[in-house]
Amino acid sequence: MYVSIVGSGYVGTTVAACFADLGHQVTNVDIDQSIVDTINTGEAPIHEEGLPELIDAHAAADGTSRLRATTDYDAVLDTDVTFLCLPTPQADDGSIDLSIMKAGAEQLGETLRKKQDRHTVVVKSTVVPRTTEEHIAPLLNNPSDEAETAPVGVGMNPEFLREGTAIHDFLHPDKVVLGADDERTREDMHAVFAALLDQHDAPVVETDLRTAEMTKYANNAFLASKVSLINDIGNICKQFDIDAYEVADAIGLDDRIGEQFLRSGLGWGGSCFPKDTRAIIHAAEETGYEPAMLNAAVEVNDGQPERLLELLDERLDVDGERVAVLGLAFKPGTDDIRNARSIPVIEGLQKRNASVVAYDPVAADEMRERFPDIEYADSAADALTDASAALIVTEWDEFGALDEAFETMARKLVVDGRRVDLPIEERGLEYEGLCW
Ligand SMILES: NC(=O)C1=CN([C@@H]2O[C@H](COP(=O)(O)OP(=O)(O)OC[C@H]3O[C@@H](n4cnc5c(N)ncnc54)[C@H](O)[C@@H]3O)[C@@H](O)[C@H]2O)C=CC1
Numbered sequence: 001m002y003v004s005i006v007g008s009g010y011v012g013t014t015v016a017a018c019f020a021d022l023g024h025q026v027t028n029v030d031i032d033q034s035i036v037d038t039i040n041t042g043e044a045p046i047h048e049e050g051l052p053e054l055i056d057a058h059a060a061a062d063g064t065s066r067l068r069a070t071t072d073y074d075a076v077l078d079t080d081v082t083f084l085c086l087p088t089p090q091a092d093d094g095s096i097d098l099s100i101m102k103a104g105a106e107q108l109g110e111t112l113r114k115k116q117d118r119h120t121v122v123v124k125s126t127v128v129p130r131t132t133e134e135h136i137a138p139l140l141n142n143p144s145d146e147a148e149t150a151p152v153g154v155g156m157n158p159e160f161l162r163e164g165t166a167i168h169d170f171l172h173p174d175k176v177v178l179g180a181d182d183e184r185t186r187e188d189m190h191a192v193f194a195a196l197l198d199q200h201d202a203p204v205v206e207t208d209l210r211t212a213e214m215t216k217y218a219n220n221a222f223l224a225s226k227v228s229l230i231n232d233i234g235n236i237c238k239q240f241d242i243d244a245y246e247v248a249d250a251i252g253l254d255d256r257i258g259e260q261f262l263r264s265g266l267g268w269g270g271s272c273f274p275k276d277t278r279a280i281i282h283a284a285e286e287t288g289y290e291p292a293m294l295n296a297a298v299e300v301n302d303g304q305p306e307r308l309l310e311l312l313d314e315r316l317d318v319d320g321e322r323v324a325v326l327g328l329a330f331k332p333g334t335d336d337i338r339n340a341r342s343i344p345v346i347e348g349l350q351k352r353n354a355s356v357v358a359y360d361p362v363a364a365d366e367m368r369e370r371f372p373d374i375e376y377a378d379s380a381a382d383a384l385t386d387a388s389a390a391l392i393v394t395e396w397d398e399f400g401a402l403d404e405a406f407e408t409m410a411r412k413l414v415v416d417g418r419r420v421d422l423p424i425e426e427r428g429l430e431y432e433g434l435c436w
């Protein structure tokens with residue numbers, strides 16, 4: 001099939017490369033010329049495992065390519081289905097900011113008016129319930145159009161991939177949710193996903209637009225709350241001198257709890273859990289419902305960076321001291337620093353007048369724009385040199401391999417927010433874990 005993807009960021013680029021790999025002819029449309037150029041030269045615009053290989057294989061400039069990128073919306077006219085993968089950031093009041101989605105949908109709507117045949121537009125971005133029907137569809141069709149016969153069929157297909165494992169997650173989903181309010185649109189969505197489902201047999205959830213939208217928020221809210229709950233439990237464990245990871249391993253054996261998302265520590269960051277929990281809280285409040293559990297999940301999460309810093313305070317007055325921050329990305333495997341826990345940690349250190357030296361294998365350049373005045377080391381070992389303390393903020397594998405480098409520290413004090421396996425005994429570290 002001919003598929004276009006509007007928005008070529010973390011989701012749009014991954015989805016485009018995977019659809020091309022599955023045999024579709026794919027066009028990415030993005031307003032950012034540098035992203036478009038990068039894809040067209042066969043390279044990945046973001047750091048994501050497996051993505052460079054897929055783009056290199058499918059965006060070849062030799063005319064055999066199944067993937068190309070453009071800034072020209074007219075490219076969608078040569079396709080059957082368009083996925084909207086535009087950002088849905090958080091507004092200042094916590095609500096979803098739909099301005100980018102609406103601008104993209106408006107331009108798409110204007111473009112599609114030039115098309116004779118029916119076209120299908122699928123919202124893949126995370127949007128609060130009723131957004132697709134109330135804000136997006138009216139920009140694509142006339143208000144009087146019936147869903148079944150409208151010139152543009154409108155569907156909603158939430159995405160559940162994680163950064164760092166995006167390609168694998170997209171190609172091996174736990175479920176595919178197809179939301180539509182009419183049969184023709186649903187059939188078009190099935191047709192696009194048939195190639196994926198042929199090679200990976202996932203359950204398909206057919207539902208209406210708003211249930212598809214809510215399923216995405218419920219998924220993220222549940223997972224974010226699970227992490228906050230294990231952090232709450234982890235904080236209690238710390239009070240009783242109990243290892244929260246031993247407790248988590250034990251409760252994870254109960255199928256009803258499950259072993260995933262039980263890693264206690266600094267909590268959740270990233271481009272989705274923080275904004276999505278706040279957006280659904282805000283949307284609920286607008287209907288008059290106060291979601292107590294979700295508010296508590298946010299509160300616990302917001303408190304974890306300060307708890308880490310307080311553990312450091314108990315051991316060292318950091319005023320004027322060199323403190324190494326190991327890990328800046330919101331999780332390993334990505335260069336994404338959006339809402340990374342490293343941000344409140346660095347802010348807290350600056351407030352305490354510490355001299356911060358930060359290291360991340362891939363996210364330092366991104367962070368330089370956010371904190372231009374701190375020092376950035378070229379390696380974890382360089383960051384540790386002469387530091388009076390080190391904070392582990394992201395659990396990159398390479399931190400688990402650190403060994404002699406600890407000997408170069410002015411004081412071998414390590415406060416770990418992510419439970420990395422460190423040579424505590426061998427190197428005589430003064431070690432403090434956040435929840436263990
Ligand atoms: N990042 C993730 O892991 C996941 C994100 N999502 C959701 O997917 C959506 C997209 O997220 P990301 O890919 O992370 O966003 P992103 O910020 O990485 O990428 C968005 C892209 O859209 C482009 N863009 C902005 N305005 C445009 C316009 N008018 N026309 C064409 N292109 C335009 C930007 O240049 C950028 O390349 C969000 O709703 C997010 O919540 C869902 C699942 C996973």
Ligand SMILES: O=C(O)[C@H]1O[C@H](OP(=O)(O)OP(=O)(O)OC[C@H]2O[C@@H](n3ccc(=O)[nH]c3=O)[C@H](O)[C@@H]2O)[C@H](O)[C@@H](O)[C@@H]1O
Nearest residue numbers: 159160161162163227261262263267268269270272330331
């Ligand atoms: O909507 C989204 O964008 C995506 O959000 C998350 O994916 P992602 O944010 O990429 O990464 P996760 O692996 O879920 O981690 C999120 C945060 O939770 C933290 N986390 C995760 C698991 C855990 O046990 N403990 C923990 O602190 C991570 O360090 C990270 O900061 C969801 O897992 C995806 O299903 C969803 O598609």
